[in-house]
Amino acid sequence: MTELKNDRFLKALLREPVDMTxxxxxxxxxxxxxxxxxxRARAGDFxxxxxxxxxxxxxTLQPLERFPLDAAILFSDILTVPDAMGLGLYFAEGxxxxxxxxxxxxxxxxxxxxxxxxxxxxxxxxxxxxIRAALDGRVPLIGxxxxxxxxxxxxxxxxxxxxxxxVKGMLFDQPQAMHALLEKVSxxxxxxxxxxxxxxxxxxxxxxxxGGALTSRDYREFSLAYMQRxxxxxxxxxxxxxxxxxxxxxxxxxxxxxMADTGCDALGLDWTxxxxxxxxxxxxxxxxxxxxxxxxxxASPERIHAEVATILESYGAGSGHVFNLGxxxxxxIAPEHAAAFVEAVHTLSTPYHR
Amino acid sequence: MTELKNDRFLKALLREPVDMTxxxxxxxxxxxxxxxxxxRARAGDFxxxxxxxxxxxxxTLQPLERFPLDAAILFSDILTVPDAMGLGLYFAEGxxxxxxxxxxxxxxxxxxxxxxxxxxxxxxxxxxxxIRAALDGRVPLIGxxxxxxxxxxxxxxxxxxxxxxxVKGMLFDQPQAMHALLEKVSxxxxxxxxxxxxxxxxxxxxxxxxGGALTSRDYREFSLAYMQRxxxxxxxxxxxxxxxxxxxxxxxxxxxxxMADTGCDALGLDWTxxxxxxxxxxxxxxxxxxxxxxxxxxASPERIHAEVATILESYGAGSGHVFNLGxxxxxxIAPEHAAAFVEAVHTLSTPYHR
Numbered sequence: 239m240t241e242l243k244n245d246r247f248l249k250a251l252l253r254e255p256v257d258m259t260x261x262x263x264x265x266x267x268x269x270x271x272x273x274x275x276x277x278r279a280r281a282g283d284f285x286x287x288x289x290x291x292x293x294x295x296x297x298t299l300q301p302l303e304r305f306p307l308d309a310a311i312l313f314s315d316i317l318t319v320p321d322a323m324g325l326g327l328y329f330a331e332g333x334x335x336x337x338x339x340x341x342x343x344x345x346x347x348x349x350x351x352x353x354x355x356x357x358x359x360x361x362x363x364x365x366x367x368x369i370r371a372a373l374d375g376r377v378p379l380i381g382x383x384x385x386x387x388x389x390x391x392x393x394x395x396x397x398x399x400x401x402x403x404x405v406k407g408m409l410f411d412q413p414q415a416m417h418a419l420l421e422k423v424s425x426x427x428x429x430x431x432x433x434x435x436x437x438x439x440x441x442x443x444x445x446x447x448x449g450g451a452l453t454s455r456d457y458r459e460f461s462l463a464y465m466q467r468x469x470x471x472x473x474x475x476x477x478x479x480x481x482x483x484x485x486x487x488x489x490x491x492x493x494x495x496x497m498a499d500t501g502c503d504a505l506g507l508d509w510t511x512x513x514x515x516x517x518x519x520x521x522x523x524x525x526x527x528x529x530x531x532x533x534x535x536x537a538s539p540e541r542i543h544a545e546v547a548t549i550l551e552s553y554g555a556g557s558g559h560v561f562n563l564g565x566x567x568x569x570x571i572a573p574e575h576a577a578a579f580v581e582a583v584h585t586l587s588t589p590y591h592r
Numbered sequence: 593m594t595e596l597k598n599d600r601f602l603k604a605l606l607r608e609p610v611d612m613t614x615x616x617x618x619x620x621x622x623x624x625x626x627x628x629x630x631x632r633a634r635a636g637d638f639x640x641x642x643x644x645x646x647x648x649x650x651x652t653l654q655p656l657e658r659f660p661l662d663a664a665i666l667f668s669d670i671l672t673v674p675d676a677m678g679l680g681l682y683f684a685e686g687x688x689x690x691x692x693x694x695x696x697x698x699x700x701x702x703x704x705x706x707x708x709x710x711x712x713x714x715x716x717x718x719x720x721x722x723i724r725a726a727l728d729g730r731v732p733l734i735g736x737x738x739x740x741x742x743x744x745x746x747x748x749x750x751x752x753x754x755x756x757x758x759v760k761g762m763l764f765d766q767p768q769a770m771h772a773l774l775e776k777v778s779x780x781x782x783x784x785x786x787x788x789x790x791x792x793x794x795x796x797x798x799x800x801x802x803g804g805a806l807t808s809r810d811y812r813e814f815s816l817a818y819m820q821r822x823x824x825x826x827x828x829x830x831x832x833x834x835x836x837x838x839x840x841x842x843x844x845x846x847x848x849x850x851m852a853d854t855g856c857d858a859l860g861l862d863w864t865x866x867x868x869x870x871x872x873x874x875x876x877x878x879x880x881x882x883x884x885x886x887x888x889x890x891a892s893p894e895r896i897h898a899e900v901a902t903i904l905e906s907y908g909a910g911s912g913h914v915f916n917l918g919x920x921x922x923x924x925i926a927p928e929h930a931a932a933f934v935e936a937v938h939t940l941s942t943p944y945h946r
Contacts, residue, residue, distance in 0.1 A: 400924050403890055410891035410899070452884055455865045455902075492845055492864060508847060512808045531807055536757055537764035545764070549807075568755050 240375035242440075247309040248378050251441060251482035251504045251525045258512040259587035260308035261551065261580055262380075266301040267313045267525035271573060273300050277468070284329055288315050291364040294329070298369050301376065304573060305580040308560075309377050310457030312369060312434070314362055316384030316445060320393045321424060322358035323350050333397075340396035342404070344415045352426050355433035362430075370438035381439025383431050384445035385487075386468075388422040392421070400453055405472040409460060416460065424464045428471040435473050435481050443484040443506065444468060452491020457493060466500040482526055488565060498523040509564030514552035526553070527560040530579070535563075535571045539578035545584040555590045594729035596794075601663040602732050604748035605795060605836035605858045607880045607912040613904065613941035615934055616734075619653040619920030621667045625927060627654050638683055642791075644670050645718040652723050656731065658927060659934040662914075663731050663795070666723060666788070668716055670799060672740030673777075673784060676712035677704050692751030693696045694757070698769045706780050709787035715852040716784075725793035735793025737785050739775040739800035739841075740822075741815035747773070756805055763814060770814060778818045780824040788826050789835050797860065798822060798837040804843020809848055820854040836880055842919060845870070852877040863918030868906035880907070881914040884933070889925045890915075893932035900936040909944045 242248075246260040268274055277297050281287040288294060298313040315333050321327035326338030339486050341347060356363055369379055384392075392398070395407040409416045431442045442486055449461040465485055474481055485497050486506025498520040507528030516526055534545045548562070553559045561583040567576060593640040596602075600614040606873070631651050635641040642648060652667040659834055671689050675681035680692030695701055710717055723733055738746075746752070763770045785796045801816040818837055828835055837852050840860025851859050852874040860869055861882030870880055888899045907913045915937040921930060 239650035402887055403922065403924060406885070406887035406889040410888055410895050450864065453863050454869075456885075457864075489843065489864070509807050510804065510843070515808075531760070531810075533756055534764055536761040541764050568757065570757060 241528070242375050242378060243387060244308055244377045247560060248441060248479075249466050250557050250560050251527075252574070253522065253525050255591065256557050257390065257588070257591055258584050259561050259590065261561040261583040262309040262311065263301070263563050263567050263576065263579075264311075266305075266307060266311065267297045267299075267574075268567060268570035270567055270571045270576065271304070273301055284315070284574055285327065285551045288313070291361055291368045294361075294365040294373050295368045295521060298365075298379075298535040299372055301576075302373075306584065307377065307576055307580060309380050310369065310373060311380040311443075312362070312382060312383070312439065314364060316364065316389065316447075317384075317392060318359060318362060319323065319353075319423075319430060320389055322353040322355075323393075323394060323422075323426060330374060335516065336393065336397040341390075341419060344412070344418065347415060347419045347422065350419075350422050350423060355430045359430060359433070363433055366434055366437035366439055369434045370489050371499065378440035379438060379441055380441050381431060381434030382443045385444050385449065386420045386427060387449055387452070388445065388447045389423050391425070391448045391451075393423075394425045402448070405412070406483060411459060412416035420460065420464045424467050424471075428468050431468065432471070432473050435476050440476075441474065441482045441488060442472065446485070446487040446490065455494065456498060457487075457490070461487065462493065462500065465502075467495075469477045469502050482525075486527070494519050503544065504560065506562070507564060512552060513559070514554060517553060517558075522558075525558040525560065529562070529563050529564045530544045532563040532565050532568055533569075535567065535575045535579060537575075539575065542575060542578045542584070543582045546579065547586050550583075550587050550590060553590075555568060557591070559589070596729050596732060600730045601914060602609045602795060602833075602836060604911050604914050605838065605881075606834060607876065607879050609945070611820065611942070611945055612938050613913050613915050613944065614939040615915040616663040616665065617655070617663045617921050617930065617933075618661075618665075620661060620665065621653075621831070623923035624919060624925045625654055625658070625838070626932065638669070638755060639681065641811045642667070642672060643715045645715055645722045648715075648719040649722045649726050649795060653726055654720075654735075655719050655930075659733065659931055661934060661936065664718070664723065664727060665734040665797075666720060666736060666793065668719065668736070670736075670743065670744060670801075672713060672716060672742055672932065673707075673737060673780060677747075677776075677780060678708075687704050689746065690751040691747065692784075695773060696743075698766070701773045701776065704773075704776050706783065711783060713787070716788055720788055720791035720793055721885055722880060732794035733795055734795050735785060735788030736797045736799060737781045737822075738814060738884040739798050739803065740774045740781060740818035741777060741801065741803055741806070742801045743781070743803050744773050744776050745768070745802045745805075747777075756802070761812065764879055774818045775900045778821050778835075782822050785822065786825070786827050789830050793832065794830075794834070795836045795838065797840060800841040800844065803841040808846065811841075811844070812850060815841065816847065816850060816854065816881045819851075819856075823856050823925060836838065836879075840881070849874050859915065860916070862917060866906060867903055867911070867913070868908060871907060871912075879912040879914065881916050883916070884916045886919050886922055886925075887919040887922065889929045889933060891929075892910075893929065897936045898933045901940050902932065904937075904941050904944060907944075915941070 482503035
């Protein structure tokens with residue numbers, strides 16, 4: 239085991255003292271970086287990039303060469319999981335993701351296998367092992383998965399959706415079928431994240447991109463309940479270290495207290511929440527990760543500094559805050575603006591940790 | 593003045609006793625109705641439909657022929673306002689709205705006129721007068737406008753946007769320019785809604801479709817503050833009747849108390865709020881309008897009834913609730929399901945008003 243040289247991220251997730259607020263960015267290995275676009279062009283297509291551990295390792299490390307980030311996140315896509323369940327993921331040119339065999343009824347659900355992560359998703363685990371070796375203890379590696387509800391929306395719709403007509407039709411009219419699907423996906427995600435932890439992921443994050451499209455009641459029943467099952471089923475210790483779990487529901491600002499009650503270690507916040515108010519709500523139950531509007535990165539470095547300062551002040555003194563954007567960095571952002579953001583977090587946060 | 597035969601909607605907005613909960617649907621005159629599609633086909637294109645008072649009157653009344661709705665809403669589009677400010681609205685085939693001359697800087701903002709609603713938007717006022725005559729007191733007529741922030745997003749982006757890069761760039765980097773734009777749009781909207789009231793609109797609603805894309809701080813400064821100015825500038829009495837004002841921010845569930853403090857009469861709720869919890873929050877300051885997930889209408893009539901019952905129970909006894917969907921009815925919904933919804937509200941709400 240290589241010793242971890244920078245454990246600021248893991249300590250903040252466990253609300254232990256740190257010297258400055260750790261920072262990383264959702265989609266930090268992504269299209270805003272010219273070196274990412276070069277590797278992607280070399281790969282030929284997005285899925286090949288995801289499915290080739292050497293290339294996934296290369297792009298995972300790219301942002302760390304540019305910016306003093308406090309964590310790396312596995313380069314992958316949430317839809318590799320339904321792909322491994324037999325749905326046949328493909329990306330048509332200029333379109334979002336699509337599935338060849340979407341899930342439309344109970345019979346489709348009954349047929350779904352629960353994949354063995356070291357078989358059907360072996361390329362992800364190989365990626366995790368390879369990235370850990372390449373990181374050589376520089377910063378911790380975050381593993382991740384989509385939430386069961388979020389994965390189910392793609393599986394039932396067959397791709398991205400604006401109005402969730404099919405998946406909500408199933409939720410409202412065939413709630414038993416919906417629950418059967420979510421149970422299978424939850425079992426798959428739990429095994430998938432545990433395999434990532436066994437392969438070397440030092441923290442894991444569950445991305446619930448579409449939980450915010452539900453009513454409060456339905457969110458609890460169809461999204462949060464299944465994230466809770468995952469939290470309960472995860473290996474929270476590995477090689478003598480605590481493996482923190484972060485839950486993130488985009489548009490979930492109304493439900494932070496219920497999310498904190500799942501037993502997770504931290505909540506991701508989108509930018510609609512005031513992080514100070516969120517801290518008051520969740521108390522010392524969980525750490526908070528977030529929450530600058532990614533669109534602030536279009537503005538000048540001076541304006542970026544000012545926004546970072548406002549968020550740090552809102553959170554206040556003490557540990558328990560991992561700085562991040564409230565959603566993924568946009569592809570049009572200039573890397574210099576991302577650099578100004580990371581630098582501002584480290585510089586401006588030091589006084590809050592004395 | 594024709595006497596109003598059904599004033600349930602206006603009474604509920606003013607929290608006065610009613611015999612049953614009034615109901616209407618956002619986008620009730622819309623593509624889910626075959627008779628709407630026929631009129632639209634006859635008009636040739638969407639803008640002609642909006643700009644021809646006879647056709648706008650025809651489609652406004654169509655849903656009332658099918659369902660015992662408690663209000664009519666002017667058929668129009670929020671983007672007629674920036675069009676009247678000289679931006680040149682057009683709809684390219686299969687695309688959303690676009691502007692020929694988007695607003696990109698202070699010089700563009702300085703050039704913007706504040707249109708005279710009885711000149712540049714005369715066709716809307718003629719529509720209001722014609723609809724009032726055609727309604728003949730059957731139900732009240734709702735006038736509406738987009739919120740200043742929502743209109744500004746379209747004006748700066750030049751059309752719909754996924755990430756609001758340009759308008760948020762302006763907000764963060766040129767806040768003075770953003771405020772100058774919002775001031776002009778607010779003056780325009782205030783005059784526009786007052787003209788609708790003078791022409792016969794018996795209640796008005798401000799649609800803030802994109803306020804939910806902002807941080808809490810920015811929502812207050814760039815969206816809510818301008819809606820408040822509008823509320824303060826409106827003619828709240830016309831022909832001896834109170835003209836209620838409804839504010840609706842999609843994704844605004846976090847900010848209901850601040851919205852209630854503007855002095856409006858009612859808040860529209862999207863479906864993420866629990867309406868009972870919202871009622872507790874706002875107390876007796878405002879009425880509430882909402883808030884069934886429009887996707888429930890994909891489900892069976894039995895399931896629609898069950899969801900209506902849940903929302904009525906959550907709101908509880910007494911007046912102050914106008915039933916509606918949490919957003920516009922989807923174009924794929926069967927009209928029979930809309931009928932089941934309207935019927936369920938009237939039937940199931942009666943016990944709550946004894």
